[in-house]
Amino acid sequence: MILLFYLAAAVAVIATIGVIVQSNIVHGLLYLILSLLAVAVIFYVLGAPLAAMLEAIVYAGAIMVLFLFVIMMLNLGQNTRDQERQWLRAGGWLLPALLAAVLLGQLLYVMNGVEGLSVSEQVGVMAVGSRLFGPYVLAVELASILLLAGLVSAYHLARQVRSGDE
Amino acid sequence: MSSFAVGSGLSIASILLAVIVLAAMLIWVERRLLGFWQERLGPNRVGWFGILQVVADMIKIFTKEDWVPPFADRLSFVLAPAIIMVVVLMSFAVIPFTPEIGVIDSNIGVLFVLAMASLGAYSVMLGGLSSNNKYALLGSLRAAAQMVSYEVFMGISLLGVVVLAGSFNLRGIVESQADGWYIIPQCIGFLIFLIAGVAESHRLPFDIPEAEQEICAGYHTEYSGMKFGMFFVGEYLGLVLISSLITVLFFGGWLGPSFLPPIVWFALKAGFFIAFFILMRAALPRPRYDQLMSYGWLFLLPLSLLNLLLTGVVVLSTL
Numbered sequence: 001m002i003l004l005f006y007l008a009a010a011v012a013v014i015a016t017i018g019v020i021v022q023s024n025i026v027h028g029l030l031y032l033i034l035s036l037l038a039v040a041v042i043f044y045v046l047g048a049p050l051a052a053m054l055e056a057i058v059y060a061g062a063i064m065v066l067f068l069f070v071i072m073m074l075n076l077g078q079n080t081r082d083q084e085r086q087w088l089r090a091g092g093w094l095l096p097a098l099l100a101a102v103l104l105g106q107l108l109y110v111m112n113g114v115e116g117l118s119v120s121e122q123v124g125v126m127a128v129g130s131r132l133f134g135p136y137v138l139a140v141e142l143a144s145i146l147l148l149a150g151l152v153s154a155y156h157l158a159r160q161v162r163s164g165d166e
Numbered sequence: 167m168s169s170f171a172v173g174s175g176l177s178i179a180s181i182l183l184a185v186i187v188l189a190a191m192l193i194w195v196e197r198r199l200l201g202f203w204q205e206r207l208g209p210n211r212v213g214w215f216g217i218l219q220v221v222a223d224m225i226k227i228f229t230k231e232d233w234v235p236p237f238a239d240r241l242s243f244v245l246a247p248a249i250i251m252v253v254v255l256m257s258f259a260v261i262p263f264t265p266e267i268g269v270i271d272s273n274i275g276v277l278f279v280l281a282m283a284s285l286g287a288y289s290v291m292l293g294g295l296s297s298n299n300k301y302a303l304l305g306s307l308r309a310a311a312q313m314v315s316y317e318v319f320m321g322i323s324l325l326g327v328v329v330l331a332g333s334f335n336l337r338g339i340v341e342s343q344a345d346g347w348y349i350i351p352q353c354i355g356f357l358i359f360l361i362a363g364v365a366e367s368h369r370l371p372f373d374i375p376e377a378e379q380e381i382c383a384g385y386h387t388e389y390s391g392m393k394f395g396m397f398f399v400g401e402y403l404g405l406v407l408i409s410s411l412i413t414v415l416f417f418g419g420w421l422g423p424s425f426l427p428p429i430v431w432f433a434l435k436a437g438f439f440i441a442f443f444i445l446m447r448a449a450l451p452r453p454r455y456d457q458l459m460s461y462g463w464l465f466l467l468p469l470s471l472l473n474l475l476l477t478g479v480v481v482l483s484t485l
Binding site for chain 1: 245278281294295310314317
């Protein structure tokens, strides 16, 4: 299990780097899907099968499909690829790399004190469900109200105003 | 039968072999059955009743030039047909065929099938997008919207069964149907799942992504040889998968009177639905694209939510 964890983690990190350095947007998206699936494997190894499946269904399966859908609608082509390549020149990497290195150092320092990875038990679907509708029901309801507001406003923005209206 | 344990090598190998051979055979079965229903003969020259037509088709498809158009995006073009085969075959891993035959008993089996179905959308989308062809792009745009929409109703229509069985484990779902199949309490869920399943595997009447009268062959316009063959066989694999899922979820899987062995019951039930899907292709015209979308979102979605709500009320009141 521990080997699987490190393997999936390595895939996730490498794929995420791939997302950043790819100049072809579709290839970048493929890397992002790979990265999300690797994170799903990590969830599974850590004993959260429901979270793993939801990661695959919602993020890799639904949200990324919508990303791809938008890419298909825009169909940007060669121009953006050249522009992307220009943005990815070495000089632009300096400051972000420095900042990321500081964060990485902090992370390593913090993780130094943490006990080793231990998988105590699997948290099943029923356990997650009873938590969500038990102690955390208020948070779930608030989140759903937020989503509903987003849905209504998206509908309003996308609405076609016909000539007879208003 | 002791060597056929769940997850044993023999079990995995025979499932893989049976499913792929069956999917290839279905190409011939479909053409013969369509011929029968449309009062013509269909392929009947090669071998006994034309049964070797599949072999002839396979030889043709394997020896065709495997061509990648120079204007296509090579990586995604090659990847796309492989995705559909992989995700559909992976879905068969959680399906319990009999008490002995199966690959894995997963506590998240239903979710796994849904996850694989949603990943299957990439196959048609990438295939169309990477072809750099306007018909292919139109086809994959349609496929993307159709598959993302019908995935929603497919998931919700299954939840009624999950609520009744109290488990996401497909084997547990079959075993809990010993007293009665879920088709009776979940007939609305079954109908929605049936429709969504056809849309997910984009077969007629919902084959709008590859409607040949409007947009050539849709997303696989640029494909030839074995890459096209994978899309083609992948579609039939999807048909077998949907039929198996219906059998497992709503018709008690391998359960049946004991004068026939469990695998025969499973095959009979799944075979019935495969034939039903083929008959549907022969009988129904294709709807318009906006009709498909508004039918899904304005009719199937409220209906599936209502079904789930009613199931929840009944289960809670009988606790």
